[in-house]
Amino acid sequence: MTVHLYLSLIPEALIASMLSPEEFGAYYAVGTEKKSSGQAIFFEVDPKFRSKYFRIPEGIGRCVPHEDGTPKSSIYISVYRVLEHVDNSAMGQLYLTTKDGRTLGLESTDVIPEMDGGLHLYKEIAPVSPLVASRLNPLDFYDLIVKNPTSLVTLPAIAFAELRLDELAEDPEMGEVGDLPYKNMDHLRGVLKVLKTKPVATKMVDRVSSSSIAYRTVKNGFFVGNGQKLLYYPMPSKEALRENNYRWWRSANM
Amino acid sequence: MENTWLYISIVASVISIGVAFYLYFWVRRQDPGTEKAQEVASWIREGSQAYLKRLYFALSVVALILGFIIAIVFSFDLADVAAGGATIQPMNGIRMAIAFISGSLCSAVAGYMGMGIAVEANVRTATAANESLNKAFKLSFYAGSVMGLAMVGLAVLGMTVIFLLTGDAQTVLGFSFGASALALLAKAGGGIYTKTADIAADLVGKVEVGIPEDDPRNPAVVADNVGDNVGDVAGMGADIFDSYVASTVAVMLLAAASATMDSKYVVLPLILCTLGIGASLIGIQFVRVGKNGKPGPALNFGTVLTTVIFAVMVVLLVMFADINIGVLWATLTGLVTGVVVGFTSDYFTSEDRKPVQETARVSGSGAAINIITGFSYGLVSIVPSVIGIAVATLLSYYLADSSGLPGIYGIGISAVGMLAISGMIVSADAYGPIVDNARGIAEMAGMDSHVITTTDTLDAAGNTAKAITKGFSISAAALTVLALFAAYTEVVTASGVEISLSLKEPIVVAGVFLGAMTPPLFSALTMLSVTHNAFDMIEEIRRQFRESPGILAGTERPDYATCVDLAAQGALTSLIMPAFLAVGLPLLVGFILGPNALGGFLGGSIFTGVVFALLMANAGGLWDNAKKFIETGQFGGSGSDAHKASVVGDTVGDPFKDTAGPSLNTLITVMSLVSSLFAPIIAAFHLF
Numbered sequence: 001m002t003v004h005l006y007l008s009l010i011p012e013a014l015i016a017s018m019l020s021p022e023e024f025g026a027y028y029a030v031g032t033e034k035k036s037s038g039q040a041i042f043f044e045v046d047p048k049f050r051s052k053y054f055r056i057p058e059g060i061g062r063c064v065p066h067e068d069g070t071p072k073s074s075i076y077i078s079v080y081r082v083l084e085h086v087d088n089s090a091m092g093q094l095y096l097t098t099k100d101g102r103t104l105g106l107e108s109t110d111v112i113p114e115m116d117g118g119l120h121l122y123k124e125i126a127p128v129s130p131l132v133a134s135r136l137n138p139l140d141f142y143d144l145i146v147k148n149p150t151s152l153v154t155l156p157a158i159a160f161a162e163l164r165l166d167e168l169a170e171d172p173e174m175g176e177v178g179d180l181p182y183k184n185m186d187h188l189r190g191v192l193k194v195l196k197t198k199p200v201a202t203k204m205v206d207r208v209s210s211s212s213i214a215y216r217t218v219k220n221g222f223f224v225g226n227g228q229k230l231l232y233y234p235m236p237s238k239e240a241l242r243e244n245n246y247r248w249w250r251s252a253n254m
Numbered sequence: 255m256e257n258t259w260l261y262i263s264i265v266a267s268v269i270s271i272g273v274a275f276y277l278y279f280w281v282r283r284q285d286p287g288t289e290k291a292q293e294v295a296s297w298i299r300e301g302s303q304a305y306l307k308r309l310y311f312a313l314s315v316v317a318l319i320l321g322f323i324i325a326i327v328f329s330f331d332l333a334d335v336a337a338g339g340a341t342i343q344p345m346n347g348i349r350m351a352i353a354f355i356s357g358s359l360c361s362a363v364a365g366y367m368g369m370g371i372a373v374e375a376n377v378r379t380a381t382a383a384n385e386s387l388n389k390a391f392k393l394s395f396y397a398g399s400v401m402g403l404a405m406v407g408l409a410v411l412g413m414t415v416i417f418l419l420t421g422d423a424q425t426v427l428g429f430s431f432g433a434s435a436l437a438l439l440a441k442a443g444g445g446i447y448t449k450t451a452d453i454a455a456d457l458v459g460k461v462e463v464g465i466p467e468d469d470p471r472n473p474a475v476v477a478d479n480v481g482d483n484v485g486d487v488a489g490m491g492a493d494i495f496d497s498y499v500a501s502t503v504a505v506m507l508l509a510a511a512s513a514t515m516d517s518k519y520v521v522l523p524l525i526l527c528t529l530g531i532g533a534s535l536i537g538i539q540f541v542r543v544g545k546n547g548k549p550g551p552a553l554n555f556g557t558v559l560t561t562v563i564f565a566v567m568v569v570l571l572v573m574f575a576d577i578n579i580g581v582l583w584a585t586l587t588g589l590v591t592g593v594v595v596g597f598t599s600d601y602f603t604s605e606d607r608k609p610v611q612e613t614a615r616v617s618g619s620g621a622a623i624n625i626i627t628g629f630s631y632g633l634v635s636i637v638p639s640v641i642g643i644a645v646a647t648l649l650s651y652y653l654a655d656s657s658g659l660p661g662i663y664g665i666g667i668s669a670v671g672m673l674a675i676s677g678m679i680v681s682a683d684a685y686g687p688i689v690d691n692a693r694g695i696a697e698m699a700g701m702d703s704h705v706i707t708t709t710d711t712l713d714a715a716g717n718t719a720k721a722i723t724k725g726f727s728i729s730a731a732a733l734t735v736l737a738l739f740a741a742y743t744e745v746v747t748a749s750g751v752e753i754s755l756s757l758k759e760p761i762v763v764a765g766v767f768l769g770a771m772t773p774p775l776f777s778a779l780t781m782l783s784v785t786h787n788a789f790d791m792i793e794e795i796r797r798q799f800r801e802s803p804g805i806l807a808g809t810e811r812p813d814y815a816t817c818v819d820l821a822a823q824g825a826l827t828s829l830i831m832p833a834f835l836a837v838g839l840p841l842l843v844g845f846i847l848g849p850n851a852l853g854g855f856l857g858g859s860i861f862t863g864v865v866f867a868l869l870m871a872n873a874g875g876l877w878d879n880a881k882k883f884i885e886t887g888q889f890g891g892s893g894s895d896a897h898k899a900s901v902v903g904d905t906v907g908d909p910f911k912d913t914a915g916p917s918l919n920t921l922i923t924v925m926s927l928v929s930s931l932f933a934p935i936i937a938a939f940h941l942f
Contacts, residue, residue, distance in 0.1 A: 023807075030463070030806040099464035100471075101806055179891030185618075214893050246703035250466045253892050 001071050003063045005045040005056070007086050009126040009159050010038075010211045014045070014054055014078045014086070016063040018071030021095050025103030027073050039212040040097035041125060041159075043224075049090035054078050083126050084157035088229040094222055096215060098251035104241075106222070106233040113220045113234065115139060118169035119192050121205070123213055125159045125222075131209040133191045134202040138162050142225050144201065157226035162219045168192055181214050215252040256521045263414040263528040270407030270531045270677065274400045278371050281397045286374075287381030291699040294470075295377035298691060301480035301818040302373050305825070306488060309443055310362055312826055313436055316833070317358040320435065324428065325351035327935060350428040353416050357432025360408040361495045365440060365488035368401030368684055372487045376479075376691035380701060383692065383708040390708060391543045391552070394688045395681065399538050401487060402681030405495050406534065409433070410527045413502060423503065423510040423520060424745075430496075430503040431931050434924045435837070437496035441920050442780055442832050444489030445913035447825035448481030449784045451817065453908055454791035461901065463799065463806065468697035471805055473798045473812035474791060477821045479694045485912060486687035490723070493920050494680050497730050498673045500923045502527055504737035505666035507930070511744040512660055519663070522581065523670045529571065533564035534677025541682075550715035553682045557596075557722070560678040561589055568671070580657025581667055584650040588668030588733065589675075591646035592726050595639045599725030599868075600718055602635040603875030605883045609635075613880040614889055614900060621902035628880065628903050632873025632910075639725065639868050643732045650733075666737030672730045683723040686716025717879070724871040724916065731919030732864045738926035739856050742933050746849045749937035755853045761942060765854025768843055772835060772855075773863040776921050777870065777914035779831050784909040787824030791817055832917075836924045844929065844936035852929055852936060859922050867918035874911025877903035 001018045008015060008028070017024050021044055028040040050056055059077035066072060093105040115137035122132045122141055134141050138160075144150060146158050163182075167175030172192030182188055184206070191203050221234035241249040286292050329347030375397030383390040416426050455474035459465045465472055468479075502523040509519040537560030543552045565586060572582045602609050609631040617624040646668050654664020693709035695701075746753045755762055794816060804810030844852040881900035889896040929936075 026807045031803050100466075100469075101808070177890055179887030179894075181890045181892065181894035181897065183895060185890075216891075242703055246706065247700075251464070254460065254464050254466055 001065060003047060003060050005047050005049065005060075006042045007045050007082060007091065008040065008042040009083070010041050011079065012082045012126045013076055014056075014082045016056075016059040016075040016077055017073055018063060018065065019073055021093070021105060022103045024073070025095055025097035026101035029097045029099060029101040031073075031101065039099050040095075041213075042095050042097075044092040044095065045086060046090040046092065049087065051085055053081075053085040081127065083159060084226055088224065088226060088231050091224065091231060094224075094233040096252075098215070098248065099212075099254065100251050102248045102251045104245055104248045106235065108231045108233050110232075112139065112232050119165060119172070119195055120169070121163045121165050123161050123163050123209065125161065125211065125213070127155060127157070129209055129211045130204055131206040132202050133188070133195055133205050135195050136201055138220070138223055139230070141202070142223060142230055146225055146227050159222065159224045161213060161222045163213075163217045164219045165192070172196060180217060256518055257418070259521055259525050259528075260414050260418050263410055263524050264418075266528045266531045267407040267411035267414065270403045270535065271411065273535060274367065274403035274407060277396045277403070278367065278400045281371055281375050281378060281393060281400070284378040284393055285381050287377050288699065291377050291380060291695055291701065294695050294698045295373065297476045297814055298376065298479045298483070298695070299373040301476055301814075302369055302483040304818070305447065305480065305484050305822040306366060306369060308822055308826060309440065309484075310366070313358065313362065313439055316439070317355055317432065317435070321351040321355045324354050327932075349420060349425055353425045353428035354432040356412055356416065357429035357434075357499065358436040359432075360412040361433040361436045361440075361492050364401070364405040364408050364495055365492045367404045368491045369483050369488040371397050371400040372483050372684065372688050372691070375688050377695050379689060379692035379712070380696045380699070380705060380709065383696065383705045383712070384701065387547050387549070387708050387711060388543050390689075390692070391549045391712060394692065394712060395541055395553075395685050397688050398684035399681040401491050401684040402534065402538075402677045402679070405491055405680055406498065406527065406531050406677040409495055409499050410524065410531060413499060414524055417506070417521070417524070423506040426503050426506055427927065427931055430499045431924075431927045433499045434496040434920065434927050437492035438836050438917065438920045438924045439829050439833060440492040441489040442913070442917040443825045443829050444481075444485035445909075445917055446780055446783045446787065446828050447821050448485030449909045449913045450787040450791060450824055451477035451481040451821045453784065453788040453905055454795060454817075456905065457788070458792055458795040458799070465806075466697075468694040470698040471808060471812065473795050473805070473814060474817045475694070475698065476814040477791070477817040479691050480818055481821065482687040482690050486720070487684050490683055490916065491680060493916060494673070494676050494683075494723075494727055496920055496923055497727055497734055498527070498676050500738065500927060501666065501669040501673050501730060501734040504734055504741050505663065505670055507741040508660065508663050508666055508737060508744065511741070511748060512663070515660070515663070518577070519659075522577065523667070525571065526568065526585065526667070526670050526674050529567040530564055530674025531677055533560045533567060534675055534681070536560070536563050537675075537678045538681060547711075548715075549712055550718050553685070553715055553719050557675075557678055557682060558593070560675045561593055564675050565589060578657050578659050580654040580659040580664055583653035583657065584664040584667035585671035587646050587650045587653065588671030591642050591668065592672035592729060595642045595729040596722035596725035598638045598642070599635070599721045599872055599875070602631060602872045603721045603879050604718070605879050605886075609876055610879045610883055613876060613903070614883045614896065617880065617884065617896040617899040617903070618889055618894070619899075620895070621899040624877070624880070624899045624903040625906060628873050628877045628907065631876055632869045635872035636865055636868045639729060640864070643729050643864070646729075646733060647736060662737065662740040665733055665740070669730050669733035669737055672726065672733065679723055679726055682719040686713075686720045689713050689716050721875055724875075727916070728864065728867045728871065728919050731867075731923055732860065735856070735860050735922050735926045738923070738930055739853075739860065742856065742926065742930045743853060745930055745933040746937045749934045751849055751937040753853060754850055755857070759850060761847055761851045762854035765843060765847060765851035766858035768839075768851075769855035769858025769860075770862045772839060772859045772925070773866045773918050773921060776832055776835050777866060777918065779835070780828070780914045780917060781909040783824070783828030784913050787821065787828065790824065791820050794820060836921050837928055840925045840928045841932060841936075844932065845939060846941050848940040848942045849933065849937050851942070856926055856929055859925055863918045863922035867915050870910040870915030870918070874907035874915060877907035878911065880904075
């Protein structure tokens with residue numbers, strides 16, 4: 001059986017597994033006897049990838065089938081500062097798993113979406129997971145946090161997604177909420193209003209934001225960078241998801 | 255001449271049953287779809303049939319016991335008994351018992367036919383939705399028409415044949431009591447079943463685990479779909495059958511008891527039902543989805559067209575059959591009231607209207623505000639319907655009275671007018687659960703997303719039809735029981751007992767209080783049954799997920815049968831107390847407190863029954879649609895705080911709208927029928 005390497009973002013971990021990405025997603029979200037349930041976001045990492053920070057060969061060596069022949073679901077290789085130590089070039093598809101265990105794979109692309117004006121909302125996924133509003137577009141936000149930090153707050157690597165603000169991006173006070181399920185909407189409006197009227201680049205919306213994401217709120221896609229390279233995983237449109245990945249889309253909208 | 259009309263009624267009802275059979279076989283000839291879809295449909299079909307077999311077995315035992323009691327009681331010459339004699343006429347008892355059992359049987363056959371075709375049509379509708387919306391709509395509506403046409407055909411056939419053979423309206427009352435007794439148990443049992451499964455499936459599946467509606471990984475998903483059939487098809491069909499028959503019988507009794515009315519007015523309600531069958535048969539042909547592809551307007555057009563055709567037929571009847579013009583006014587009053595009340599219910603439960611949107615908007619402040627707002631709008635929704643019923647009562651009374659007919663006869667005729675087009679109303683109503691099931695099958699069988707989109711569109715129209723039907727059935731029941739109430743007083747008076755229903759008399763006031771208490775108590779018993787049974791099923795679903803992790807991972811099939819069995823067993827054992835309330839309590843009140851208290855009891859139960867039925871049907875529908883409105887992407891959409899609050903409101907509303915609410919009109923009808931049927935005995939034997 002093939003052994004896969006997965007870089008999980010919720011929580012941050014490097015895992016060896018004999019399960020395919022879809023099976024791993026289902027297992028990771030729901031398939032334990034403890035009946036856990038929860039979203040999962042993970043990359044498939046090139047199994048040839050090696051790093052002095054991780055004991056990958058040992059982990060792969062321990063990833064053997066159970067006595068009854070069933071595949072080993074997971075061997076945790078590391079659960080700390082993983083993202084910053086995995087080369088972007090080793091990252092394959094990004095997998096988004098819903099709370100009930102349905103998995104969607106996304107390919108990275110070199111084409112970065114056109115950056116628009118207005119206000120932005122960023123959900124940082126790893127290594128920390130605050131919700132941040134900003135005047136900066138995703139590339140400038142990444143620059144500020146990782147590549148060319150000009151503030152005290154800096155990270156060696158980051159995985160984040162820009163979330164939709166729709167009408168709030170232009171009109172924080174009166175814009176319609178629509179289908180944006182964000183908590184404490186009054187606070188979000190207040191933060192966006194400050195960004196619109198005062199010369200600040202970013203402002204914290206929620207410092208202990210839940211690590212999970214309502215996938216339908218992702219505006220363009222997912223960004224992953226470690227200072228050397230920024231990877232972009234575009235999210236298909238709602239229409240394309242409904243047409244081509246109906247079961248996943250339905251679970252994602254629960 | 256009366257006999258000619260009776261033969262025409264028999265021919266019309268046989269045609270109606272014949273068309274129902276034709277449509278039954280036409281639907282069965284359609285493509286049943288892929289092997290997977292057929293497998294899923296077979297789970298639902300087997301679960302539905304297993305429940306109905308158990309229900310009908312239990313009901314057969316109840317019907318035979320009640321039939322035996324009726325045979326004994328009505329073997330005595332009641333007038334003679336009241337005078338201290340003991341003349342026994344066994345044929346009277348046997349005749350009444352046969353009428354009673356025939357009523358139960360006809361109602362059961364109509365329900366079984368409706369459900370039988372619904373579980374065949376669901377998978378065929380899903381398959382047709384793969385081709386086009388038009389084809390799927392036609393198939394599902396024709397399948398619903400099987401229920402509508404079979405129901406009116408069997409009802410009219412049963413009543414007409416009994417009257418033709420006996421010439422006695424009181425014996426037809428036995429037929430009506432049989433239909434109502436079965437309807438109450440079928441409706442309450444189906445309501446308990448469907449909401450037990452629905453709530454348990456949602457609370458564990460959606461809320462705890464996060465799996466969508468109709469996901470095959472949910473162990474309760476088949477029970478949920480079975481519930482749609484036993485509750486919304488068989489149960490609702492039995493309910494309307496009961497109101498339809500009861501309203502007709504009430505008017506026949508009133509005319510028979512009147513010393514001034516011609517005998518043709520005894521058979522007139524049967525004539526109106528016959529015209530209603532004709533109007534429905536024509537109206538059904540014009541229910542088509544046009545180029546705009548909207549099934550909702552197609553169903554509404556069918557209802558309105560059938561109403562107009564029926565009205566024209568009544569005008570012609572009055573013009574050419576020497577019928578008092580008061581009949582026309584009373585019929586039109588009922589007809590217009592039915593349509594107005596039906597569409598009023600739609601206003602309070604429609605996503606396009608303020609009540610639903612406002613309830614959705616305030617849901618962002620939590621479940622408590624959602625519930626308070628929805629409940630309040632539910633209370634407000636009583637107002638237009640009650641005013642409609644009050645206006646219909648007064649108008650039909652005084653218009654009939656001013657035309658030389660007894661006013662109370664006019665009220666009864668307005669109820670018959672309202673229900674005469676039941677063939678069309680039930681066809682549109684039964685369409686709803688069929689397309690709902692089709693959607694479930696499409697999900698479970700993994701059909702393409704465009705099939706889901708099509709069935710979603712069909713389903714939305716079904717919800718509107720359901721709301722309108724509920725408005726119709728509640729307002730018709732209100733007018734029917736008013737006529738039955740009058741029939742009860744006539745029967746008591748005919749037994750030589752002077753009846754007084756003055757509120758100055760404490761015994762009457764006591765009766766009013768006891769009657770007013772009954773619908774809330776009945777509601778509580780049925781809803782507690784739902785929560786009790788849902789609790790057991792929730793534990794079972796959790797057990798399956800806990801012990802078989804492969805279910806959620808999609809590698810193991812859940813044990814659907816256990817959940818189906820739990821729901822069926824729970825629903826059947828929960829019926830004992832509600833059944834006692836409906837049949838036993840009026841008799842207890844009558845035999846202990848006497849006919850005056852029983853009159854007060856009926857009055858009290860009618861008023862709270864109607865109010866509770868309207869409140870529960872409309873508040874429940876409103877909460878449901880407030881949640882759906884948020885899910886369309888309003889106020890934060892799925893997963894938002896508003897959505898979480900609306901899910902709580904929807905769950906509270908589920909047993910309101912589908913268990914307790916719809917059973918209340920049957921409850922008050924059954925209590926009125928029991929009272930009318932046993933009135934001569936109660937008049938002779940009572941403690942106070």
